[in-house]
Amino acid sequence: MPLDDIERLIQLLSRLPGLGPRSARRAALHLMERRESLMQPLAGALSKAAAAIRDCSLCGNLDTKDPCGICQDEKRDSGLICVVEEVGDLWALERSGAFNGRYHVLGGTLSAIDGRGPEQLRIDALVGRVNAAPLNTAPVREVILALSATVDGQTTAHYLKDRLAHCDVEVSHLAHGVPVGGELDYLDDGTLSAALKARRPY
Amino acid sequence: MPLDDIERLIQLLSRLPGLGPRSARRAALHLMERRESLMQPLAGALSKAAAAIRDCSLCGNLDTKDPCGICQDEKRDSGLICVVEEVGDLWALERSGAFNGRYHVLGGTLSAIDGRGPEQLRIDALVGRVNAAPLNTAPVREVILALSATVDGQTTAHYLKDRLAHCDVEVSHLAHGVPVGGELDYLDDGTLSAALKARRPY
Numbered sequence: 001m002p003l004d005d006i007e008r009l010i011q012l013l014s015r016l017p018g019l020g021p022r023s024a025r026r027a028a029l030h031l032m033e034r035r036e037s038l039m040q041p042l043a044g045a046l047s048k049a050a051a052a053i054r055d056c057s058l059c060g061n062l063d064t065k066d067p068c069g070i071c072q073d074e075k076r077d078s079g080l081i082c083v084v085e086e087v088g089d090l091w092a093l094e095r096s097g098a099f100n101g102r103y104h105v106l107g108g109t110l111s112a113i114d115g116r117g118p119e120q121l122r123i124d125a126l127v128g129r130v131n132a133a134p135l136n137t138a139p140v141r142e143v144i145l146a147l148s149a150t151v152d153g154q155t156t157a158h159y160l161k162d163r164l165a166h167c168d169v170e171v172s173h174l175a176h177g178v179p180v181g182g183e184l185d186y187l188d189d190g191t192l193s194a195a196l197k198a199r200r201p202y
Numbered sequence: 203m204p205l206d207d208i209e210r211l212i213q214l215l216s217r218l219p220g221l222g223p224r225s226a227r228r229a230a231l232h233l234m235e236r237r238e239s240l241m242q243p244l245a246g247a248l249s250k251a252a253a254a255i256r257d258c259s260l261c262g263n264l265d266t267k268d269p270c271g272i273c274q275d276e277k278r279d280s281g282l283i284c285v286v287e288e289v290g291d292l293w294a295l296e297r298s299g300a301f302n303g304r305y306h307v308l309g310g311t312l313s314a315i316d317g318r319g320p321e322q323l324r325i326d327a328l329v330g331r332v333n334a335a336p337l338n339t340a341p342v343r344e345v346i347l348a349l350s351a352t353v354d355g356q357t358t359a360h361y362l363k364d365r366l367a368h369c370d371v372e373v374s375h376l377a378h379g380v381p382v383g384g385e386l387d388y389l390d391d392g393t394l395s396a397a398l399k400a401r402r403p404y
Binding site: 005023033035038048052 | 247
């Protein structure tokens with residue numbers, strides 16, 4: 001029978017994405033059966049990370065140092081800024097290994113429904129970075145908008161394009177098209193027509 | 203970009219049931235974005251629980267005291283012992299609120315494939331409790347085998363029935379039948395024929 005301490009643990013675990021009340025209970029039990037090998041190390045790793053991690057004041061990334069490792073890395077191209085919605089998107093791009101510039105995390109998208117306006121996002125900071133690049137020797141020459149292909153994501157992209165119109169910087173966005181490994185039969189019409197319009201010589 | 207501390211956290215989170223490497227990364231990010239409100243409380247709850255929880259030396263339940271709350275509760279019928287495989291099964295029975303006796307957690311089932319014999323399970327302790335009930339005034343009059351309706355579970359039930367044959371105790375098992383809310387059309391043949399054989403007067 002779960003007691004107060006255990007109930008509290010289950011309740012906290014159930015707030016993790018991907019764990020509902022039932023799977024949180026299963027996870028708690030799993031941990032309680034592995035107190036030495038998993039529960040204590042996890043508690044240690046959590047409290048260590050909670051104490052060490054901070055928001056990068058330049059780009060909004062999460063890291064144990066500020067500015068973050070990416071902003072401090074001199075081998076990365078400081079003339080390229082890739083704008084993403086969330087830190088998770090930044091991680092995804094880093095995993096792809098396809099980008100060697102800097103990032104800027106907005107902290108979400110504009111959203112009429114959720115009442116999120118430009119002042120809630122890190123947009124002024126982006127414009128500031130473009131106009132007077134901090135920590136960079138080279139000026140910013142291109143801003144890549146890597147935002148979701150959703151209504152809110154594209155609204156935000158349009159807004160950013162307008163805001164950056166008077167800056168001396170190129171603004172680009174990710175290509176739309178057929179995902180690698182994707183079968184045409186399963187693709188939605190919007191993606192198919194975007195891929196057709198953006199067709200490239202073979 | 204995940205660093206060493208973050209990588210370690212992700213790796214530990216991915217060992218929870220229900221979280222794979224991808225969802226562990228998402229959970230870590232979710233935690234890192236809520237350091238004050240979720241990450242630190244979770245670290246505290248984990249380390250508190252890891253320090254406080256112990257195995258009940260009587261029944262094998264997990265609790266912050268030994269003997270556990272159920273074994274110490276004098277309002278529960280000490281003449282009834284419900285044998286379960288895992289602590290999770292005990293929690294499930296407690297949630298049902300249908301049982302007011304004591305429990306005995308075996309710690310698994312006999313399994314030829316996994317090489318688990320009787321000596322790896324808490325079977326001797328069960329026989330000992332039945333023969334000389336500790337902490338109980340009343341002797342044990344019934345042992346309910348609440349084991350899984352799987353081959354291993356039923357093998358274990360048969361083995362326990364044999365081991366308890368010479369004790370002055372009734373041995374019962376859970377009823378097989380149609381789950382409440384279950385539709386006949388979706389039931390397997392084994393359950394249907396068990397439910398038919400065990401039919402009861404209306």
